[in-house]
Amino acid sequence: MNKTVGIIGLGIMGSAIAPNLIERGWRVIGFDIDAARRAELSKAGVIIAADATQVARDTPIIMTSLPTPAAVMDVAQTIANSGQPPRIVVELSTLALADKLRFEAILNKAGHIALDCPLSGTGAQAKLRDLVVYASGDSRAIAQCTGLFADFAKQSADLGAFGNGSRMKFVANHLVAIHNVATAEAMVLAERAGLDPKMVVDLVGPGAGGSRMFQMRAPMMVEGVYEPATMKVSTWKKDMAIIAQFADDVGCETPMFTLTQPVYTQAMAMGLGDQDTASVFEVLKKTIITDPKSGAGQ
Known part of the structure; x- marks a missing residue:
């Protein structure tokens, strides 16, 4: 298994998940528009990318944890325009279903696989790996992410069709x-x-x-x-x-x-x-x- 993963969005959840993955042997390449977040996570061992395009280039699985629909769509479009081979893009944010479906459509059109995987738990719970991953979408892609999920969450489940998460x-x-x-x-x-x-x-x-x-x-x-x-x-x-x-x-x-x-x-x-x-x-x-x-x- 290639233990390289990208994280776009190093806020409350992303910043808590990344160190747990590093501790369990993952090479984490991350990006956030906030310079202070980038500096903080660099000290924790995250390889800081120049932008989201670099994350898409260097990682086969990308997790996004972002605060607004606009930010999520912007990142989806960036990955879609990156010219990279198919990536699995795991969307962790809490968004309206319509926004998740737009995210999926943008990525699918470019040949990537989008998963809807919101998390149950707070930032404090994330630090303790006390999260549940509500995974939905392509079952083979979810299976490929099972080991990743196990290294930052206590439980994950495949809930079937995209959006059920x-x-x-x-x-x-x-x-x-x-x-x-x-x-x-x-x-x-x-x-x-x-x-x-x-x-x-x-x-x-x-x-x-x-x-x-x-x-x-x-x-x-x-x-x-x-x-x-x-x-x-x-x-x-x-x-x-x-x-x-x-x-x-x-x-x-x-x-x-x-x-x-x-x-x-x-x-x-x-x-x-x-x-x-x-x-x-x-x-x-x-x-x-x-x-x-x-x-x-x-």
Whole structure:
């Protein structure tokens, strides 16, 4: 197996995945438009390419992890125009299905194979290889990537037709949106009840009421520190809009998910866009009213 892989986009996810691959014997060639990211990842052992065209030239498998549809389409077009033999291009971002299909069409027309492989997990989880890869597209290409996935994720699955990976990711993120706000509400409740917040984290997390989001985000809420962000509120708002559109497209009402949306919107209004989504705790602390006659903590 040729253990050379390209990564275009060295942001929260790309920068966490690359060192894990290097540690497991991969030669990683990466590119990002941000010079600071390039410098940081060069120190971690990534071979920094001059541009996306060089990544396409030098790597048989390319992973893209990018923040916007425009960036993804630009990279797809760059790879398509590179004049290279067929490459497997693994798209890891969370995008609307229509954008993923445009990405696939651009690459397929140029003879490349596009895979839709969004990741379940945060940047913090990526550092620990605690990710799930929702792979979809050409089954032979996915099989060729199985070893790669195993070296930066704990689990991967072939979900069949291109786009099913994104559909699974939308379902997962629907729950993440709810669990994160539920965690914040529970921590406000505990605080108003006079409970030791650290004990709440230690005892609720492992119990029946715990969740992965509680385990990850409740400690951040206790400390009141939301940087560095494992998922920025601004990015999450983009993802939530995609999920809402997806649910509408399939004709499924999402009452619980819909109730969480104003909380994230308020976080943006409070200037928390670059903070971790755990910062919704600050929103609820300001908006949840406690009855002064309740006798909390007595």
